[in-house]
Each structure stands twice: as structure tokens, then as C-alpha cells.
Amino acid sequence: MLNFRFLRVVLLPALLLLASGVVLGCYYETNDDVSITLLLQGSTAALPVTDLHLYFHGLAPVLAWLYQQFPALPWYGLLLYGLLYAATALAFAVLDKLLRTRLSGTQVTLVLVGFYALAWLEHGLWFNYVRVPVLLAGGAVLLAAQRAGRRRMLAVAAVALTLAWMVRPSAAVLGVLAAGPGAVWLAGRRGASLAGGALLLLGAASVVLLLTSSPATATYRTLDVLKSNLNDYQLYQPRPRTAADQLGMQAVGHWAFGDSALVNQGLFQRAGHFDAVYFLREMAPGKLAAWGSLLARDYFALLILLAVGWWLVARSPRFAQRRGFWLGQLFFLSLLLGLGLVLKLPPRLGMPLFSLWTLSNLTYFLRDTRRPLPRLSPLFFATVLLLLIAYTFKTAHRVQVLGREQARGQALLGPLQAATHRGQLLVVAGLETAYKSQSPFAVLRFAPHSVLPLTGWTTLDPSHRQLLRQLTGTADQALALKRLAGNPAAQWWLTPEIVPWLTAYLMARSGRTSIQRVAGSASSDSLQPQQYLVRVEKMK
Numbered sequence: 025m026l027n028f029r030f031l032r033v034v035l036l037p038a039l040l041l042l043a044s045g046v047v048l049g050c051y052y053e054t055n056d057d058v059s060i061t062l063l064l065q066g067s068t069a070a071l072p073v074t075d076l077h078l079y080f081h082g083l084a085p086v087l088a089w090l091y092q093q094f095p096a097l098p099w100y101g102l103l104l105y106g107l108l109y110a111a112t113a114l115a116f117a118v119l120d121k122l123l124r125t126r127l128s129g130t131q132v133t134l135v136l137v138g139f140y141a142l143a144w145l146e147h148g149l150w151f152n153y154v155r156v157p158v159l160l161a162g163g164a165v166l167l168a169a170q171r172a173g174r175r176r177m178l179a180v181a182a183v184a185l186t187l188a189w190m191v192r193p194s195a196a197v198l199g200v201l202a203a204g205p206g207a208v209w210l211a212g213r214r215g216a217s218l219a220g221g222a223l224l225l226l227g228a229a230s231v232v233l234l235l236t237s238s239p240a241t242a243t244y245r246t247l248d249v250l251k252s253n254l255n256d257y258q259l260y261q262p263r264p265r266t267a268a269d270q271l272g273m274q275a276v277g278h279w280a281f282g283d284s285a286l287v288n289q290g291l292f293q294r295a296g297h298f299d300a301v302y303f304l305r306e307m308a309p310g311k312l313a314a315w316g317s318l319l320a321r322d323y324f325a326l327l328i329l330l331a332v333g334w335w336l337v338a339r340s341p342r343f344a345q346r347r348g349f350w351l352g353q354l355f356f357l358s359l360l361l362g363l364g365l366v367l368k369l370p371p372r373l374g375m376p377l378f379s380l381w382t383l384s385n386l387t388y389f390l391r392d393t394r395r396p397l398p399r400l401s402p403l404f405f406a407t408v409l410l411l412l413i414a415y416t417f418k419t420a421h422r423v424q425v426l427g428r429e430q431a432r433g434q435a436l437l438g439p440l441q442a443a444t445h446r447g448q449l450l451v452v453a454g455l456e457t458a459y460k461s462q463s464p465f466a467v468l469r470f471a472p473h474s475v476l477p478l479t480g481w482t483t484l485d486p487s488h489r490q491l492l493r494q495l496t497g498t499a500d501q502a503l504a505l506k507r508l509a510g511n512p513a514a515q516w517w518l519t520p521e522i523v524p525w526l527t528a529y530l531m532a533r534s535g536r537t538s539i540q541r542v543a544g545s546a547s548s549d550s551l552q553p554q555q556y557l558v559r560v561e562k563m564k
Contacts, residue, residue, distance in 0.1 A: 028129045032136060033120050037112035040140050041105070041148050048145075048419065050101075051426040051461045053152040053372050058459035058468060059482050060153070061100045064088045067444075067470035068477055069487040070494040077241045077485070078248065079153070079192045081233065101464030107156045107187060108147060114163030114184060115144070115383055118170055122390035126397050138408065139386075142325050142415060143379045150422065151464055152372035154195050157188035161199030162380040164188065165222055166387065169207035169215035185222055193230045195373075197223065201359065202377050205352035206384030209345075209391055240486045243289075247484055250292045251276055257367050258307045260296035269295040271532060274525050280453070282483040282492070283501040283533075308365060315364030322371060325411045326378045332407065333385050349388055356381045429461035436552055437468060443515060444474035449495065451508055453478040453526065454519030454553045476508070479522065502533035509560045517553040536561040 052058060059068075060080070064087045066072035072088040080087070083103070090099040116136055123132045147155050164184035171177035188196035200222045207215035237245070253259040254276055264270040272291045281287045319327065334353065337343050360377060363369045390397075436458045440450060452475060462468070473491060477483055489499040496504040508514045516539075518526065523539050530537040542555040 029120060029124065032129070032133055033113055033117045036133065036136060037109055037116050037140075040137065040144075041109055041112065044145055044148050048149050048423050049427065050105075050148060050151055050464050051430060052459065052464060053150045053370075055456035055459035055480070057100065057104075057151070057153055057464065058462055059456065059480060062468065062470065062475065063482060063485065063487060064100065065091045065095070065470075066472045067468070068473075068475045068482060068491065069485075070473050070490040071487075073485070073487050075241075077237075077244050081190045081193075083190050095469065096467060098465045098467050104151070104153055104156050104191075105148070105464065107160055107191070108151075110184060110187075111156065111159035111163045112140070112144060112147075114160070114167050114181075115139075115379075118163070118166045118383065119386065119390075121170060122387065126390075138412070139382075141412060142329070143382045145419065146371070146375050147379070149419070150371060150426070154192055154372045155376050157191040157195035158199040158202065158373065158376035159379065160184050160191075161188035161196040161222075161226075162203035162376070162383075163199075165200050165203035165219050166206050166210065166383065168218050168222075169203075169211040170387075172211050172214050172218065185226070189226050189229060193226065193233070197226050197230075198373070199376070199380070200226065202356070202380040203384065205355055206380070206387045208348065209352070209384065209388045244484055244486060246289060247281065247287070248481070250289065250296075251279075251281065251287075251481075251484070253298075254292070254296055255279065258311070259298050259303060259366075260292070261299045261302045262296050264295040267532075271525075271529060275529070278453075278522055278525055279479045279481065280483060280522075280525070280529075281481070282478060282488055283529075284489075285500075286529075311365055311368075315361065315369060318364070318369060318374065319360070322374065323378050325415045326382050328407070328411060329382065330385060332404065333389065336389075343389075344392075352384065352388070356384075426461045430463065432552065433458035433460065433462055437462075440517065441468065441470055444471035445469075447471075447513060448474070449508070449511065449514045450475045450517060451478065451505070451514055451558075452476070452517045452553060453522040454551070455517060456480045457519070457551050458553070478505075478518075478526070502530065505530060505558075506534040506560045509558045516556045516558045518556050519551060519553050521551075523556065530558075530560055534560050 060076065062068040063073040063076065064084060066088075072092060074085040074088045076084045087099050087103065090097070119136060119139060120132060123135060127135070147159065161184070164181040167184075168178055168181035185196065185200075188199060200219055204216070204219040207219045209215070211218065234242075254262070262273045264273045268286070269291060272286045273295050275281070275283070275287050276291075276296075330353075337346055337349055343349065356377070360369060360374070363373060363377075436455075440455075444450060450470075455475075455477065456479065473494060476491060476495060477488075482488065492501060492504040493499045496507040498504050498507070518539075527537050527539050538557075538559045540557050542557055
């Protein structure tokens, strides 16, 4: 006899992810995923990188090996979409158990499809690796709380939690936090103990990782935090005191971290610090306004559904533990506000948190499976239908925008890939803009160690200095670039905005510098890299 529960929990998530991918496509939200892939392949490193230091612990060596053995397959995308499928199946398993004794199989399937359409579709469409550990860890905690007496399910949750931590420890912790209220509503104190135990385990694993890190990794981690505090979170007020510090802070602003003599911990101590008065007066109002605009623009559908739930609880005394419900809503709002005001709330964090918030609220309303579902008015179903229609139009517009970005990126990346296979070496700044919106299932195939990035977070990675040494015989970036300027095999592809800083940097460190755009390489998009001719004369 066909097990329809198995089909809903195991097969339906795969079909929905596949259908949305085929119909709408799959696009990277940021440049991070392609940048990581190129490190794993060894295109932007001296050798395939098997230690990414901050993420993919234990998974990076496997991915690097797979890319060397079977380079034509998109291993990074396959792994992470496989984990996204697992997270989707965990969420469906939680909802299915809450609904299956109250609704027919067809009705449960419709609810799951509706939940996917409103709360989950974006994760597969607008993909980023950070989404996966948040969803996977959150789903693991909810599954464990719902099935606390079943060892097999606890083992499944433990494996999912471990994989989430391996991908990105901090994101896994965020997922556990976001699942905390739902775990309490599902299993009371036992659910709280499970969520707390998961946090302790992830924290202990992170502490062990810190204690066993190499000095290079520790330095990398410190600088990664410092540059994020300045570039991403606007927590520091830049105050350069010398010309060198001015050049260094400009480098940080351009995400050019390759010269450790210029960008180091001392730079941030001298030229950038946290000023509470400045932050509250100058930065916080803008960040708060952006936070409110983001919530209204990107999460309006789920916000309206959540508001319907608030209205039901406020008007009906039949819901038990209403105080705990309101505390849970305050927790989610505080979490979102804290991220948006102190750090930042990009879609790769915002939508997973809203997905887990919606899923947790559903566990509150549906947790008592002995009670029949309340009758919902036609107005409720009309509201859901209107939200689906509005969200469909929003998604269609997003797909059009992402498709255009992908085409522009491919128009640049295609010829550059071909150039590396003809023996050219690419020195690039701003090429990360072309990585955005690329497909997780399309493999970029530059020749090995043929791309030297001058900008992007990968210039902080220890592999950057190794690549400089392999290409030029020195790990000193200024001297390496001077040698590359005299290498006829090197092509320089730079965004126009980086040229003034690069000119000043090379003149200060290496000698008189000339950077001129190659005729015919100009693009109508000033944010796209264009080819330049770089010449550096010896200092007298």
C-alpha cells in the first residue's frame, strides 16, 4: 500500500524544489558562493583550497577533491541544494504530523504547497549558502522537540544539526535560536532543554574550533570581524590620521585586503573605532529606516499572515499559554531588530528567520492535535489567495531582474574563462559583481590558479598570499603587482571606481604608475570590470 505520508514528507519537497527551479530558475543572491567555488577549484588559489577557515568545516576537502576528479559537475550547488532539500523535508515532517489527523491527505498537501509558496520558495530561487544552515538547524530542533521520544528522529536531527554547523557555525546557532519558541510550544520544558542543549553543543564545538585554530586562521578571523564591523555593519567611524592610514581605509572600503602591511589589525585600532554617540546619531536612524522598508517590501506576505495569527490570539481566550505566545513574538521581533540595527538583515538571513517564525507560530496553533481546527472564514482564504497572487507578481519581477543580471555576468565571464584556457592570467578587481545571480548548477571553469583577485573577502584568505608567491615569486602584493604589470600574459580587468585607489596604492608602494583603459573594452555598465593596461616604473 502506498504510504502517502512518505510521499508528502520525502517526495513532495523534492518535486517543489525541482519545479520551482525549472520554472523560475536558480540564482545566487551574492558573489560569496561563486567565490568559494573558485577557491575550492583552485582557480583563484595556488592549489584547491581544502580549508576555508570560517565555514565548510570538514566539507571543503570533500568538495575540493570532487572538483578535481569530476570538474564538469556543480558539486557545490548539488551539496547545498541537497541540504536545502533536507531542511525542507524536516519542515514538512513537522507540519505533516500536526495536520494529518485533522485534514484529509489532499488538504494536507495543499497546506504544504501553500506554505512552500509563501515561506520557502525564495530559498531555492535566490540562493545563498547561509540560508541552508539556518533552516537546517531550525528544522532539526523542531523535529527533535516534536518527536522527543523517538531515538531515530533524534539521530536524524543530530545529523542535520551537525551538517548545519559544518557549513556555517554562526548561522546554525541563529537557526537554533529561531526554532526555540516553536520547540517550547511543541514540547514545553523538554523542548526548551533540547534547544538549550543544541546551543551548548554548537557553542562547545565552536570553542574547540577556536582553540585549535592556526595563527593564520586566528588573524584571518579577527580581520574578517573588523572589516565586517566597518563595511557591513557601519559600527566604526573611520578616522585615518596619516596618509598610509587613509590609503588603508580606502582599501578596506574597496574590499582590497591583500596587502597585510597596509590592512591589518593595527589599522583598525588607529583609524577606526566604535563611537556610540556617532553610531546612534548618524548610523542607527538610517539602518532602522532601511530595516522597516525591508520588512514591508520583502516580507509583506508573511507579515500579514503573522498579523492574522496575532489577531486570532488577541480576540479568542481559548488559546492556551497566550503569554508565552506573545513572548515568542517579542523574541522574534527583537531578534530581527537586533540583527537589522546592530548588524544587518540581508535576505539570506531575513527570509529564513521569517520562515522559521511562521513555522513556529503554526506549531503554536496546531500543537494540540486532539482539538479540531477552528473554522476559518471565507475572508481568511481570500486573504491567503490575494497574498499568493501578490507574491507571484513580486517573484516574477525578481526573476526578470535576476535573469538580466545573470546575462550581463555571463557576457563578461564567458570570454574571460576562455582567455585563461589560452594561457592568459587575469588580474581582476570588481569581478565579483559578475558572480551575482549566476546559477548554482552552471560551473565556472577558469584554468587553475589563473585569476588573481585584488578585491573581495577572498583577498583576506591565507591562500591569497600563496597565489601571489606562486605567480610572481613574492607574497608582497605591491611587488607582485609590479612584476605582473610587466608580464605580457597578464590581463587587468578593473572596475573604473577602483582605478584611482589602485593608482595611488602602486605609486606609494612601487613607483610611478600608469593605468589606461584598453580601447574598445568600455562597457555601458560602470560597475562591470573593463580591461586596462597597467605600467609601473621603478622608484628612483
